[in-house]
Amino acid sequence: MPQQIEYSVVIPLYNEEESLPVLQEELHAAMESLGRGYEIIYVNDGSADSSLEALSALKERYPKIRIISLLKNKGQCKALAAGFRASLGEWIITMDADLQNPPSEICKLLEFKDEYDLIIGRRKIRKDSYSKIAASRLAWFIRLLVLRDTCKDAGAALRIYRRSMIGRIPLFRRFYYYFPYLARTRGFKVKEIDVEHRHRRFGRSKYGNLKRAAEGVVDLWKVRRIVKKAGRLPAWSQ
DSSP: OOOOEEEEEEEEESSOTTTHHHHHHHHHHHHHTTTSEEEEEEEEESOSSSHHHHHHHHHHHOTTEEEEEESSOOOHHHHHHHHHHHOOSSEEEEOOSSSSSOGGGHHHHHTTTTTOSEEEEEESSOOSOHHHHHHHHHHHHHHHHHHOOOOSOTTOSOEEEEGGGBTTBOOOTTHHHHHHHHHHHTTOOEEEEEEOOOOOOSSOOOOOHHHHHHHHHHHHHHHHHHHHHHTOOOOSOO
């Protein structure tokens, strides 16, 4: 009998051909150590390099890999949503393909799955540029003022979602950054755990600070309207 899938790892990627072999090797070791059924879903977000070819070659060695390939670059959130829809596991694990989050940290987050619905790998010591860190801190402060959102690292890529959450939270353009906040407003339990964060080894970041900031302002007020209409604005608490 095929092993039942308990964990679905969903990884959106855009032009990450160099990092993929190293990522898959580390991820394979981490997931095999759990001793449970799993799948790894790579969502190729219209990459212009040889990422798709690299994934196809890896799939021959690692049969638990599934590949979703979008014809055009749709952005991180749409790629994640595609992976969510295709996933089969009771738990959905997300992370970026840039190797900044060690896959071994997945095991640390899973220790809390019996008590929480969403576990976030908070980057305790971020290895990003000063401008990127500054932009994230400013975004956190604005979310705190406008939404009372106390999530310290809403942009963290490494997360574990209970499947029952998916479908209860609207997957709009930048849902990724507001998912922890919206989950709390719907009564789900959210936990942040400090994890290691590494310098990017290959390529460069695909997301510009100015564009993210402009889109974030629009979606910030959209989220506030959603929550205010539902009458579930949370209190100032963790």
